[in-house]
Structures are given as structure tokens and as C-alpha cells.
Amino acid sequence: MTSAAGDTSAAGRLERMVRQVQAQARVPAVSAAVHRADRPLWTCTAGGTGNDTALDEQTRFRIGSVTKTFTAVLVLQCRDDGLLDLDDPLHRHLDLPAHGELTVRRLLSHTAGLQREPYGDVWDTLRAPDTDQLINELARAERVLPTGRRYHYSNLGMALLGHLVGRVRGGSWVEVLTERVLTPLGLTATTAAPGPRAATGFLVDAYSDEAHPEPPTDFGAVGPAAQLWSTATDMARWAAFLADPAALDAAGRVLAPATLDEMRWPVTVTDEAVWAGGFGLGLILVPQGERVVHVGHDGAMPGFLAGAYGRRGGEGTPGAFGAAVLGSSGTAVELLELPHRLLAAAVEHDPADIDPWRPGDPAPPDLRGLLGRWWGEGFEYVFSWHEGALRARGAGDPPGKPPAVFAPVPDQPDVLRTVSGRENGELLRLTRDAAGVVVRMHWATYRFTRRQETFDGFDFRG
Incomplete structure (x- = not known):
């Protein structure tokens, strides 16, 4: 050379x-x-x-x-x-x-x-x-x-x-x-x-x-x-x-x-x-x-x-x-x-080339309603659907931190398992109201709700 x-x-x-x-x-x-x-x-x-x-x-x-x-x-x-x-x-x-x-x-x-x-x-x-x-x-x-x-x-x-x-x-x-x-x-x-x-x-x-x-x-x-x-x-x-x-x-x-x-x-x-x-x-x-x-x-x-x-x-x-x-x-x-x-x-x-973003498939109908912001342990999280999987990130996480990724548990409706990231291996359980809307989730047994709550379930924001 x-x-x-x-x-x-x-x-x-x-x-x-x-x-x-x-x-x-x-x-x-x-x-x-x-x-x-x-x-x-x-x-x-x-x-x-x-x-x-x-x-x-x-x-x-x-x-x-x-x-x-x-x-x-x-x-x-x-x-x-x-x-x-x-x-x-x-x-x-x-x-x-x-x-x-x-x-x-x-x-x-x-x-x-x-x-x-x-x-x-x-x-x-x-x-x-x-x-x-x-x-x-x-x-x-x-x-x-x-x-x-x-x-x-x-x-x-x-x-x-x-x-x-x-x-x-x-x-x-x-x-x-x-x-x-x-x-x-x-x-x-x-x-x-x-x-x-x-x-x-x-x-x-x-x-x-x-x-x-x-x-x-x-x-x-x-x-x-x-x-x-x-x-x-x-x-x-x-x-x-x-x-x-x-x-x-x-x-x-x-x-x-x-x-x-x-x-x-x-x-x-x-x-x-x-x-x-x-x-x-x-x-x-x-x-x-x-x-x-x-x-x-x-x-x-x-x-x-x-x-x-x-x-x-x-x-x-x-x-x-x-x-x-x-x-x-x-x-x-x-x-x-x-x-x-x-x-x-x-x-x-000589960094790797940047692949362009392209639109993907939507979330399955039974999961679309839970996308967006949730609160758990007093902290805010964002649940989203990307690359064919449900994901979750802390609202304040730095961009490079990997998200939690979930996969459905066979034969258990409304139950998913964390397959990577935060709480890897733990279950995510969905709770729906009479209309089928997800109103509460439990991730690694911690309660997640749409609004910030105390541990006893009190919504202090009225």
C-alpha cells in the first residue's frame, strides 16, 4: 500500500x-x-x-x-x-x-x-x-x-x-x-x-x-x-x-x-x-x-x-x-x-449513510387507542408504534437511549411482554372500560394512567 x-x-x-x-x-x-x-x-x-x-x-x-x-x-x-x-x-x-x-x-x-x-x-x-x-x-x-x-x-x-x-x-x-x-x-x-x-x-x-x-x-x-x-x-x-x-x-x-x-x-x-x-x-x-x-x-x-x-x-x-x-x-x-x-x-x-424515513403500517386496531402519553410512578412516558412493534420511552429520555419494545403474549389478550429495553422480560397488562378503551395499564406491576396520579390512585389535578 x-x-x-x-x-x-x-x-x-x-x-x-x-x-x-x-x-x-x-x-x-x-x-x-x-x-x-x-x-x-x-x-x-x-x-x-x-x-x-x-x-x-x-x-x-x-x-x-x-x-x-x-x-x-x-x-x-x-x-x-x-x-x-x-x-x-x-x-x-x-x-x-x-x-x-x-x-x-x-x-x-x-x-x-x-x-x-x-x-x-x-x-x-x-x-x-x-x-x-x-x-x-x-x-x-x-x-x-x-x-x-x-x-x-x-x-x-x-x-x-x-x-x-x-x-x-x-x-x-x-x-x-x-x-x-x-x-x-x-x-x-x-x-x-x-x-x-x-x-x-x-x-x-x-x-x-x-x-x-x-x-x-x-x-x-x-x-x-x-x-x-x-x-x-x-x-x-x-x-x-x-x-x-x-x-x-x-x-x-x-x-x-x-x-x-x-x-x-x-x-x-x-x-x-x-x-x-x-x-x-x-x-x-x-x-x-x-x-x-x-x-x-x-x-x-x-x-x-x-x-x-x-x-x-x-x-x-x-x-x-x-x-x-x-x-x-x-x-x-x-x-x-x-x-x-x-x-x-x-x-x-466516513459515517454510515442515513437511510430515509418511509411511512409504515399502522398499529393494530386493538392497540391504537393506547398510543400517546401515559403516567407511571409520577413520570411521563410515550407509547408509540414503530417498525411493527409497540414501544415506550420516558418523555425525558435522551434520543440515543433505546426504547422498551413489547411483543404480544400468545393466547393472552391485552397482555404483552417487554422484549428489550427498560423492564426487559416484564409484562404489560391492559385494562379496558366497557367500550373497549384502554384506561389503565400495569407495567412490571406499576400502574400507568392517562393523567398523573398518586400511588393510591388519586388524580390530584382534578
Whole structure:
């Protein structure tokens, strides 16, 4: 790709950002990509592989803990297929000498309290255990915190989940991953082995320009936590899937959009004082302000750093919007901020097109009479019909706050269930007078009336 010097286009701005990080953070090789539904794939590479292969879009890098997002999706697939429950203890599916009482959900959210790594000094020896050794030595691994006490990151926990997936599916973790995720989504460059087109990973000397090659490593039974290699183009597509699965998997072959919603719901913050990031079910959540969140994961292995994040919410955000940055330095932490910067810059300088409003169908006759303003708990709400559904918003809600959305409850006339937004899951019950006019509603058991009332039903405005 040619130099972006003087190029003020959106693509030129992104390229300049990548090249600045590569030069200033002294990264031997950087590969970046931005995926979005409304524009061609954007890619950029800078530097060299450190070996006799050319650096291009097909160069593979170690993605480290971004691997965990794949394992998490496999676990949720098992749940959706009825093979397990997220609150199952591990011993229901695995024969373990210890820690079998820990639940799938706790391990996914890093709140189980299990120690970070398998037993032994794996980062000294760079020899990861095989599956038998991992299980046999589990009794020597500590529960370093009470379960549910707080966030504590654990590669060991995710390795156990990968082993569980293989056990309940009847294959290895790699086999299940390839068949059920990589192939359906077309992630053909994502593999457990580096292949012939891989960049060399380096430790760049802090006080000189020397770059020391890092030794190749195979993570063995801990592979479900950090084994994979990939390209920036594959990872940008994967990040877009995590943010907007319906756009890339309309049939839900990999995972239903509602399940990704569940995975993206925050379970814990990573810092009790600075709520700048959190974990859902295997996914890192990074708030960006203005109701925007980036969802994905970072990765680090000897000689490599990676980040892959999709963007949700906010004005100008297109569908299927994800960015990935892969680099061949193990210490250039600037790489980990770059996906977030690329997503923000792409929206700022090339926002999604604005779709024109078009008239739609009217509300059903039995609901038209309840549209308009209602009062509940002393506050005013507006009920409306948009995009084929009944909605409700607080009269003072900011424009970007999602409304509550309702769906009819089968075989229960005048009863609807909140399916998203405020009071999600709660019922809305309608009360009609003799003429069939809705005169009162109860939402999550709170009374809603056409005029402001006290809790005992007195209309103080006469």
C-alpha cells in the first residue's frame, strides 16, 4: 500500500494511523483491517515479516487470547443445542480431580476464582501440558479467590471450557472449532498452526533498534485460551460478527443474535474503581461514551500482540463494523489501542449513510387507542408504534437511549411482554372500560394512567 502522506480521505487517515503506530512503537510488522457492511474491506500493512515471506493481507500472526472469544462461542453453541447449561458445574460433563464444582458461567466471565495458569511455571519452560497432564495436575491448581468474589483472569479456566466443548461434541477443540465456526463464517486463514505465511514474533530491545526473535510455542491443552493464528482480515470479520451477528450469519448457523446479546451483557468490571472495561461471557466490553461499546478481545503471546473489536451503538455506526490490528512485537501496547482508534476514526470521517424515513403500517386496531402519553410512578412516558412493534420511552429520555419494545403474549389478550429495553422480560397488562378503551395499564406491576396520579390512585389535578 502506498504512503498516506497528505491523503485526507477516510482511508488515508486510517492508513496514517497504522503507519504512525508501526514507526513510533517500533513494531516489525503490523497488519490492520476494518470490516463494515456498507463499504469495501479496508486493509493496511506496514513493516516486514522478519523472514523470507512478504508482508501482505494473507500474513498470519499469533492472536493469543482473542482465541478465547471462539471458545466462548463454542460453549454458547453447546448451551443453545441443549448439551449443557451455563450454570452446570464442570463435573457434570468432565471427570476432574478438583474444581469440578465451578460453573461454566463463572469460568466464561472470569469470576470463578481459579488461578491464572495451569500448575507449573509454563512461561519459564514454554512447555504447555497436554490434556491428561492438565487434568491430572488440576488438584495442584489453586482457587485464589472465592467464587463470584471479583474478576480474576484465568487461562486455565478457558482451557477447561475448551476441553469440555470437545468432550460434549465428541471431537477435539480444533475439530469442533473448524467445523462449527471457522468454516461457516469463511474464516479460512484462522488456524491452530502458523502455516508457511506467518510473521516472526519479536521482542524489540528497549534501548536499541535490535529485534530479538521469540521462540515458537505450542500451547497444547491450553490452546482454547490462546493458540490461534490468523490474519487481520479474518479477525476484522470475526469482530464484526461479535458486534452484529445477523449481518454476517443471517440464518444463525453459528449463533443466534439473541445469544450474542447475552454474551455481550456485562457480568463484571475489571477494575472496581475505574469502570473502563468489563467482561461478558468470554468477551471484553470497552465503553466509548455516548452509548457506544466495543466488544471483542485483546491477545498477547511471545512476540505478538493482537486486538479485534466490533462497535455497537452510536450515530454513524454502520452494520457489521469491526476492526483488527495484529503486530509482531510482544511489548508495543499501542497496538492494543489502535482497533478502538480505527473504529472511532472510521465513523468520524466516513459515517454510515442515513437511510430515509418511509411511512409504515399502522398499529393494530386493538392497540391504537393506547398510543400517546401515559403516567407511571409520577413520570411521563410515550407509547408509540414503530417498525411493527409497540414501544415506550420516558418523555425525558435522551434520543440515543433505546426504547422498551413489547411483543404480544400468545393466547393472552391485552397482555404483552417487554422484549428489550427498560423492564426487559416484564409484562404489560391492559385494562379496558366497557367500550373497549384502554384506561389503565400495569407495567412490571406499576400502574400507568392517562393523567398523573398518586400511588393510591388519586388524580390530584382534578
